[in-house]
Structures are given as C-alpha cells and as structure tokens.
Amino acid sequence: MTQIAVLASTALGAAVRDRWFVVIGGAFCALTLGASALALVGTDVIGFSAFDRTAGTLIGLTLLFIPLLALTIGAGWLAARRESGALGLVLAQPVSRAQVFVGEYLGVAAALIGASATGFGLAAGVLSFRVGPERLAAYLALVALSMLLALAVLGLGFLVSARAPTHSRALGLGVVLWLALVVLSDLGILGLAVSAQLGARGVFWLTMANPVDVFRIAAILMVVHSPDLTGPVGMYATSRFGETGTVGLLLAALAGWIAVSFTAGLVLFCLRREP
Amino acid sequence: MIEIRDVRVTYGGLTVLKGLTTSVAAGECVVLTGPNGAGKTTLLRCLLGQVQYSGVVRIGGFDVIRDGRRARRLIGYVPQLPSFPPGLDVDEVVAFFQRLRGEVAAPLPLLEAVGLASAAGRTPAALSGGMLRRLALAVALIADPPLLVMDEPTSNLDPEGEADLRGWLDRLRDRERTVLLASHQVGAFQHVADRVAVLRDGRIAADLPIEAFLDARRVTLTIAGRTCDLQTVANRAPLGLVEAITLNSALHLSIGPHDLPAVFAALDGPALRHCRLTVDVHDTPAMRTRTPVAGEESGT
Numbered sequence A: 001m002t003q004i005a006v007l008a009s010t011a012l013g014a015a016v017r018d019r020w021f022v023v024i025g026g027a028f029c030a031l032t033l034g035a036s037a038l039a040l041v042g043t044d045v046i047g048f049s050a051f052d053r054t055a056g057t058l059i060g061l062t063l064l065f066i067p068l069l070a071l072t073i074g075a076g077w078l079a080a081r082r083e084s085g086a087l088g089l090v091l092a093q094p095v096s097r098a099q100v101f102v103g104e105y106l107g108v109a110a111a112l113i114g115a116s117a118t119g120f121g122l123a124a125g126v127l128s129f130r131v132g133p134e135r136l137a138a139y140l141a142l143v144a145l146s147m148l149l150a151l152a153v154l155g156l157g158f159l160v161s162a163r164a165p166t167h168s169r170a171l172g173l174g175v176v177l178w179l180a181l182v183v184l185s186d187l188g189i190l191g192l193a194v195s196a197q198l199g200a201r202g203v204f205w206l207t208m209a210n211p212v213d214v215f216r217i218a219a220i221l222m223v224v225h226s227p228d229l230t231g232p233v234g235m236y237a238t239s240r241f242g243e244t245g246t247v248g249l250l251l252a253a254l255a256g257w258i259a260v261s262f263t264a265g266l267v268l269f270c271l272r273r274e275p
Numbered sequence B: 001m002i003e004i005r006d007v008r009v010t011y012g013g014l015t016v017l018k019g020l021t022t023s024v025a026a027g028e029c030v031v032l033t034g035p036n037g038a039g040k041t042t043l044l045r046c047l048l049g050q051v052q053y054s055g056v057v058r059i060g061g062f063d064v065i066r067d068g069r070r071a072r073r074l075i076g077y078v079p080q081l082p083s084f085p086p087g088l089d090v091d092e093v094v095a096f097f098q099r100l101r102g103e104v105a106a107p108l109p110l111l112e113a114v115g116l117a118s119a120a121g122r123t124p125a126a127l128s129g130g131m132l133r134r135l136a137l138a139v140a141l142i143a144d145p146p147l148l149v150m151d152e153p154t155s156n157l158d159p160e161g162e163a164d165l166r167g168w169l170d171r172l173r174d175r176e177r178t179v180l181l182a183s184h185q186v187g188a189f190q191h192v193a194d195r196v197a198v199l200r201d202g203r204i205a206a207d208l209p210i211e212a213f214l215d216a217r218r219v220t221l222t223i224a225g226r227t228c229d230l231q232t233v234a235n236r237a238p239l240g241l242v243e244a245i246t247l248n249s250a251l252h253l254s255i256g257p258h259d260l261p262a263v264f265a266a267l268d269g270p271a272l273r274h275c276r277l278t279v280d281v282h283d284t285p286a287m288r289t290r291t292p293v294a295g296e297e298s299g300t
Helices: A002-017 A019-040 A050-084 A086-091 A097-127 A133-163 A167-195 A200-207 A211-224 A227-271 B040-047 B068-073 B090-100 B107-113 B129-140 B159-174 B210-215 B230-236 B257-267 B270-274
Strands: B002-011 B014-024 B029-033 B054-059 B075-078 B147-151 B178-182 B195-200 B203-209 B219-224 B242-247 B250-255 B276-281 B289-292
Touching (some): A002 A097, A002 B090, A019 A050, A050 A086, A050 A097, A050 A211, A086 A097, A097 A133, A133 A167, A133 A227, A167 A211, A200 A211, A200 A227, A211 A227, B002 B040, B014 B203, B029 B159, B040 B054, B040 B147, B054 B068, B068 B075, B075 B129, B090 B129, B107 B129, B129 B147, B159 B178, B195 B210, B203 B210, B219 B230, B230 B242, B230 B250, B250 B257
Parallel strands (some): B029 B178, B029 B195, B147 B178
Antiparallel strands (some): B002 B014, B002 B054, B195 B203, B219 B276
16 A cells, blocks of 8 residues: 555656646646636526526536547556556565555546646635625536546556557557547447437437546536536436436446446556556 | 576567576676567566566565565666756755665765766756766665666666776675676676676577677677678577678678587578678687688679
8 A cells, every 4th residue: 555655646747847737737627617717707698697607618628638638648657658668666565466556546646636626626716706605506516527528538648558569659649549539439429329329218328338438418407507508318317317316327337338448458557567 | 696597588479588598697797688578678678577477586586476565675776878857956856766776865975986076967968968967876876776677777877987987897896796787888898797688589588607708709700792692691590609891881790719610501592692791710819810711703
C-alpha cells in the first residue's frame, strides 16, 4: 500500500507538471470560468435559468475536454515511460506490476479530478453571485459526474497504454478513441439503428456502451431535470424506468465503465513481462 | 547468488538465448561480454523478470517470476541508458526510489557518495551521460543490495568516471557484494573481476578467469588484401572466441593461443583465398614475434 502511495504521489506531481495537461486543463478551467461569467449577464429566457444555461454549457465543455484530457494523458502515460526506459527501472525495484499500474492510475486520476474540481470550483465561485444555494446539490452532482467520466475514460486510456509499444502509437490510439467516443459515436449508433432496425430499447442499450453518452444523459437528467433534452434515448429510458431508475442505471453504467476499463488495463499490464 | 538454467528467449521468431546455463556465486564479480546482439542485455533483463523466457532464473534462491519482488529486493540495477520518472529533480529521483524500496528518503548521502551532491536540485534532463550513469548508480546502491547488475557501466563515462566506478566496484568487493556486469571493455575491470563469461549466439561460449581471458588476447590475427572480402571473413569469425576490429583496411582478430586452430577452422572458406594472413604472437613484449602463416594473396 505504501508503495502504491509513493507511486501515486509521484505520478500526481508529474501529471500536474505535464505541459499537455496544463494546456488542456487550463483551457477547460478558462472556458468554465467564461461560461459562468456569461451567466451573470442576460436574463432567464425561455424557461431556463442562468444556472441551467451555465450547467448546459459546462456539460458541453466537460463532454469535450475531460475525455480529451483523460484519454491523451492516460494513453501516453505508461507508454512514454516504457519508451524512455523509466518504467523498466521502476519495475526493476521490489514492486509488483499491479502496484505500479494502480499507483500510476491513482496519481493521474487525482490530477484529473483536481483539474475538474478547479474548473468547476472557479465556475461555482462566479455562479454564486447569481444562483442561490438551492441549486448546490445539482451543481455538486454535475461535478461528481464529471469526475466519474474522467475516471472511466482514464481507464480506457490506461488500457491503451498497457499494451501500446510506443508513445506515439498510444497517443494516436487515444485521439482515435476520443474521436470515436465524442464525435463519431452518435453517427455510428444512428447508422447501426437504421441498418439493424433497432428500436428505442436497442438504441438505449447501445448508448450505454459509450461512457461519454452515459455522462451526457445522466448530467441532463440530474442537473437540468429535463428528459426532453436528452433526446429519444433519454426519453425512452425515463418512460421505461422512470427518472430515478434511469439515473440509477446510468450511474451503474459509469461505475461499470470505470471498473471494466481499469481491470482490463490492469490485467493486460500484469500479463506482460516486458516493461 | 545467481542461478540460470536452460534459459531460452525468443523475440518474434528470433531465438536470442538458446538454453543458456550459468551461475554466479555470492561475492563474485563477473563480466559478461560478447558481440552486439549476443543477448547480454536480454540475459540481464531475465534477472529482473522483464523478459518472457523458458527455463529457470533464481536470485538468492528466489525465482524471479514466482518470487519476483523478493528476488528484485536483492538487486541493484544500472541500465544501459538510464532514464528516470519525469518531473523529478535529481534528489527527488533518489528519494522516490528510496521510498519505493521502503527506505527513509535521504538522498544527499548517496548523491555525495557518487559525486552528484552539487546536482541535487537539477533535473536529470540537464545532466550529462556520465552524470546520469552516476545517478543510476546511486539508485542501484539504495538499501545496499547484495547483488549489483550493471549494463555497459562504462559507456558515457570519462576516465575519471571510470576510475570512480572501479573504486565503487572495489569497495563492493571488499564488502563481498556480488556484481554482474555486461561490457565490451573487459580490460577496464581486470582489477575487480573474477571471471569473464563470453556470450555468443545465445550461449556461454567461454567462461574463464579474468587472467586467462586477458592472456588469451595476446595473439592477433591480421587479415588483409586488395581483393579480400573482409566483411564475409568477419561474419565467419567465431566471436565468442575472438574480438574483431577493422582498421586500415585490415581485419584484426584478437584470439587466445589455444583457440587459434578453432578460429582457423571457422574462417576457412572461399572468401579467405584472396586474403593475406599474419599472426602476431606477443606473449611478452620481449618474445613478440611476427609469424607469417600464409603466402601473399594465398589461402589458408
């Protein structure tokens, strides 16, 4: 346990000093700050409060930035250390491969959660001028969901990193995965739904296969409380399972994604002999 | 201390180690040498459990796969190209590895011992190759392990660094530590090494006391000639028995006197017919003789 803590604290320090992490994390924080500042001006329109509009923007920013940051950092993390030889030297010490994987994952996860908390914290500071404490629970739910998304996608990044032979290939795979999850997923699901003549039920379960979509629907339901904004999939789910049941299913899916991606990466890493 | 039995390693269809068997006793200092690609680094990585192999590798009685953590607790490792976790300064690197080994983080005494105290606050990226190697040595010496494994320890070291390294190895010997190092420069370790194991073609081709190894290098076979295909001849040279250098359009092979017949047998072939061969025998400077073994442009 001590060795995991040593590895995690060192990984945390390295992550927050990583240039890519600083750039993407900084952009995320700046944009959340900007989005919340915009909510201070203007009035509540077409039934949406300043908080709802800001939350919607924050959800959009999270969908874009958190997977990008988690996937690129995660995919490159072990691969870069493998390529430089640093991982070989760490694994030459009396530590197990599992300890190294868990320690590195926890360190990077802490950095990601810190970046997410910083971005949302800055936004909360600005929003507090306009929004009362009655929406605090919804806001905290959004923060918690973004952290779950970060962990789920980081697990996928580490899964790539566990096997990738080079840093550049790992990074490339990470970007492709980001494109697939964030940009191409909806098109793919739509195409599959049409070609396979899937009903709303089939499309709902297909959507659960993408943690980014799971986050999107869960965030809209938990923060804005508007099932009609979640699209046909969310509307089907809320009519079938109720709003609470759907949220429960989505949270379970996110937790499942965290567990499965992390475990798969851990197993793949431990099955290797080479660093 | 080290037991290696029938170890085979295959990379993508290429067998690098072919049933290698050897051992190193506690307190011994052994130099592992051989041509590039002979499998020296692969063998060292087997000791760390970082290569897929068949056979048995034990350190201090612990199997490096089944009891990997216990086995690695006995090893201090200096890699060929040292690289450290990013984002750490020199003193933080040592402190990190100390904590990883369950030690109290106190990097300065170790850094002073390897002559890096003044670089404690610098990033490893700002260090020279020789300084990086000193830092790797500092990491390897954490917790005073009974076995030190070093891969090409003299590369990137200036003469002063080499002298320091020999001093370290002397002190390790005095404290009966076991040392296994892979190097092309066997002569650099003649005062500290007990044995030399020559790795060739995935097997131990020769395993002899350091004095015998150095004695065996006192015969030089020079191969030259305008139409002589030196590359083809060099490829036929049994590198486990010889050390080959191409200089001034001639191939110079350093051979042990007793290995001369075996080397000639290996070299014999059409490529040698257009070559001129001479043998320098220099058992002692006073007795140095130059013995022509074949006529001008003749075969063997």
